[in-house]
Amino acid sequence: MALIELVDERNEKKGLNVIRKTQSICPECNRILPAYVFEREGKVFMTRTCPVHGETEELYYGSYQMYLKFSSYWSDGKGTKAPNVKMENCQCPANCGLCSNHLSHTGLSNIIVTNRCDLTCWYCFFYVKKGLEGAYVYEPTLEQVRLMTRTLRAERPVPGNSVQITGGEPTLREDLPEIIRAIKGEGVDHIQLNTNGISIALHPELARAYKEAGVSNLYMSYDGVSPKTNPKNHWESEYTVDACRKAGLGVVLVPTVIKSINDHELYDIIRFGRKNIDIVRAVNFQPVSLTGRMSKKDREKYRITIPDCIQRIEEQSGGEITQDSWFPVPSCSPITHFIESLTHKAQYELSIHFACGAGTYVYLDNHGRLVPITAFVDIKGMLEYLDEASEDINSGTNKWFVLARAAGRINSFVDRSRQPEGLNLGKLLFDALIRHDYSSIGAFHQKSLFLGMMHFQDKYNQDEERLQRCDIHYLTPDMRIIPFCSFNVIPEWYRDRIQKKYGVPVDEWEKRTGEKLEAKLYKGELRRRRPGLNEKVEPGCGCAVIQQSVSNV
Amino acid sequence: MEAALDGDGRELSRRTSLGPVYVSQTTGEVQPEQGVQLKVKFRLQGGLVDAFSRATWQTAYEAHDTSLRLLYWLAVKKKGGLRRGNVAGPAKHLKKATLYWTRNPDLTDNATNRIWAMVIDEEKVPHVFDSEEKVKEALFSFERRILVPASLMSQADEVRVEVKLKWGRHSFIEKGHVSAVSDRLAIKR
Numbered sequence A: 001m002a003l004i005e006l007v008d009e010r011n012e013k014k015g016l017n018v019i020r021k022t023q024s025i026c027p028e029c030n031r032i033l034p035a036y037v038f039e040r041e042g043k044v045f046m047t048r049t050c051p052v053h054g055e056t057e058e059l060y061y062g063s064y065q066m067y068l069k070f071s072s073y074w075s076d077g078k079g080t081k082a083p084n085v086k087m088e089n090c091q092c093p094a095n096c097g098l099c100s101n102h103l104s105h106t107g108l109s110n111i112i113v114t115n116r117c118d119l120t121c122w123y124c125f126f127y128v129k130k131g132l133e134g135a136y137v138y139e140p141t142l143e144q145v146r147l148m149t150r151t152l153r154a155e156r157p158v159p160g161n162s163v164q165i166t167g168g169e170p171t172l173r174e175d176l177p178e179i180i181r182a183i184k185g186e187g188v189d190h191i192q193l194n195t196n197g198i199s200i201a202l203h204p205e206l207a208r209a210y211k212e213a214g215v216s217n218l219y220m221s222y223d224g225v226s227p228k229t230n231p232k233n234h235w236e237s238e239y240t241v242d243a244c245r246k247a248g249l250g251v252v253l254v255p256t257v258i259k260s261i262n263d264h265e266l267y268d269i270i271r272f273g274r275k276n277i278d279i280v281r282a283v284n285f286q287p288v289s290l291t292g293r294m295s296k297k298d299r300e301k302y303r304i305t306i307p308d309c310i311q312r313i314e315e316q317s318g319g320e321i322t323q324d325s326w327f328p329v330p331s332c333s334p335i336t337h338f339i340e341s342l343t344h345k346a347q348y349e350l351s352i353h354f355a356c357g358a359g360t361y362v363y364l365d366n367h368g369r370l371v372p373i374t375a376f377v378d379i380k381g382m383l384e385y386l387d388e389a390s391e392d393i394n395s396g397t398n399k400w401f402v403l404a405r406a407a408g409r410i411n412s413f414v415d416r417s418r419q420p421e422g423l424n425l426g427k428l429l430f431d432a433l434i435r436h437d438y439s440s441i442g443a444f445h446q447k448s449l450f451l452g453m454m455h456f457q458d459k460y461n462q463d464e465e466r467l468q469r470c471d472i473h474y475l476t477p478d479m480r481i482i483p484f485c486s487f488n489v490i491p492e493w494y495r496d497r498i499q500k501k502y503g504v505p506v507d508e509w510e511k512r513t514g515e516k517l518e519a520k521l522y523k524g525e526l527r528r529r530r531p532g533l534n535e536k537v538e539p540g541c542g543c544a545v546i547q548q549s550v551s552n553v
Numbered sequence B: 001m002e003a004a005l006d007g008d009g010r011e012l013s014r015r016t017s018l019g020p021v022y023v024s025q026t027t028g029e030v031q032p033e034q035g036v037q038l039k040v041k042f043r044l045q046g047g048l049v050d051a052f053s054r055a056t057w058q059t060a061y062e063a064h065d066t067s068l069r070l071l072y073w074l075a076v077k078k079k080g081g082l083r084r085g086n087v088a089g090p091a092k093h094l095k096k097a098t099l100y101w102t103r104n105p106d107l108t109d110n111a112t113n114r115i116w117a118m119v120i121d122e123e124k125v126p127h128v129f130d131s132e133e134k135v136k137e138a139l140f141s142f143e144r145r146i147l148v149p150a151s152l153m154s155q156a157d158e159v160r161v162e163v164k165l166k167w168g169r170h171s172f173i174e175k176g177h178v179s180a181v182s183d184r185l186a187i188k189r
Helices: A064-071 A142-153 A176-185 A198-202 A205-213 A237-247 A263-275 A296-302 A306-316 A329-343 A379-394 A399-412 A425-435 A438-445 A495-502 A506-513 A542-552 B007-014 B047-051 B054-062 B132-140
Strands: A017-025 A032-040 A043-050 A054-061 A108-112 A162-166 A190-195 A217-221 A250-254 A280-287 A357-364 A370-372 A448-454 A472-475 A481-483 B022-026 B035-045 B067-078 B085-101 B115-120 B141-149 B158-167 B176-181
Touching: A017 A043, A043 A064, A054 A064, A054 A296, A064 A306, A108 A142, A142 A176, A142 A472, A162 A176, A176 A190, A176 A205, A190 A198, A198 A205, A198 A237, A205 A237, A217 A237, A237 A250, A250 A263, A263 A280, A263 A306, A263 A448, A280 A306, A306 A357, A306 A448, A329 A357, A329 A379, A329 A399, A329 A425, A379 A399, A379 B067, A399 A425, B007 B047, B022 B158, B035 B047, B035 B067, B035 B132, B035 B158, B047 B132, B054 B085, B054 B115, B067 B132, B067 B141, B085 B132, B085 B141, B085 B158, B115 B132, B132 B141, B141 B158
Parallel strands: A108 A162, A108 A472, A162 A190, A190 A217, A217 A250, A250 A280, A280 A448
Antiparallel strands: A017 A032, A032 A043, A043 A054, A357 A370, A357 A448, A472 A481, B022 B035, B035 B141, B067 B085, B067 B158, B085 B115, B158 B176
């Protein structure tokens, strides 16, 4: 069987308004297939036909107009010059690790410290379930964590500098502060802790312990503002945020967005961030990845894409945060290129595919309104100017001359009359361009809320052009660096294999530790202190555990 | 990016020129009292056009030289009268090509032939074409409509359009600039 099938001419005859052709996989058998990205009724879809399993059509991007705008910022990255897997020909999604054909260095690396979790959310694909055949508890040793971090730091030309400690629920590891210190000790500047926050809500002293060990911020699941949309940690998140406030540990709220479940509360989530803007740094929406086999009807029920979320935020905010406020992640490239032209040194670059992520900044004004950065900065003009300035330097113009000119020009893109009081964004921007270090980026993030979108792929919308540019990676104990959307989209090739190879069967783990896997499930202690105990709860999540324990009582 | 400082790069830059600039007056939705609408057409030819080929896309991409920006200015000029010089403009426009690793099975073998060029037009609309010729046609041929307000045109009976275009240094060509002026066009009112 050929690895790459010939183009299926049947698709050519459909009269599709094809925007581009790419490659994808069959969601049933993972065969690599030619795929068509096409426009229909103002939306963008992808289709491909497997000779065995037939056609799969999927919503790819909820707005054709936004697709056009965002794709104009397409910018391929430098990749990595020290690949772990050397390949002559590109064979994505096989042999990830990173290979010599990958186009982005690591922007954010994930280290899974455990796949145990204290919740059992129905949509989550990443926790060990007792009773399932092939269930393994995966918990790398401290030494393995160190070695994985060294692999990240060995990346060239840009050594990886950002780690997310993830799980399962990483706070279930009692040696987590040691793990954090080990990662920090390898020279990583940014460490974020991906958590549901429940442990911290229960034990507020953990926030300070994690911060002192080296955590930069919490990356906290937060799916909605009501118990129905956020059964996971609705009752606990206020306690977690408060503990972080006292410890001075920043929080990023991370809602997984599922159509028909919580997509009506996106702006409410932002409002929760605004209410806690002293400690909440960002809200990073993640449109759901549809894992496992799912019928087309169910996919249509749950599928939501980045433009859909952006449109809902505009509607729900009454036009406060408009669609025009958002830019795709690779729109940062002109800033990177400008700094590179000044320093002649490869810089950290966010070169993911335009369809993978988007973002904007919002600032709180004196009337309590959130003002998007685009309301007072001509972002498009500024990015074009930076491109022009980089080109001038690369073409031989004296860089100090260009820099002096840029100092004045950058301010001209900021409308001071509309800028929120107390903010001098022109200066912050210029400082970030001149100093271009971790602290200057940190300063830029203060007094603002970053709003982000990151849409991880699944087997139904998988696009090799996206995968090849992925910059969110997993570090694995076999010293590989695997793109997120290989690791999780084809778990049978990556995630499950790694966990089996480096984990232990649940029974063995229980014997070894003398603990039961379910013993760490959250029993809703904090919720019991709150009114409304008997509210209806969603099955499969933390609240269901609470309900069960309450019934038993 | 490695600079194309050798003689070839400079020679290619020198050999680049603008073809004739065609200007015509168009009618349609624009009312005479609003102003005059001009259609300007021109084409880049020679060195840069020859140098920007699939073979050089590959080498440029490997040098992380992934964008060719064509920055140009259009100015409407008049001859004689009380006010000499520009009637309108110069208005700045940008057209660019972005090089990327395509996964289109019709365009790539995912090995030696893998880089393709996307053209982003002046309105920031991206276009992906299925042949090198179409990419070049879209990138190096220009057509713009200019609306010159009636207030600015009042004293001009004849106008010319001046085009100035520049590009930066790349791995396949040295930086350069070209300019050209159209023939005179008598304005009908």
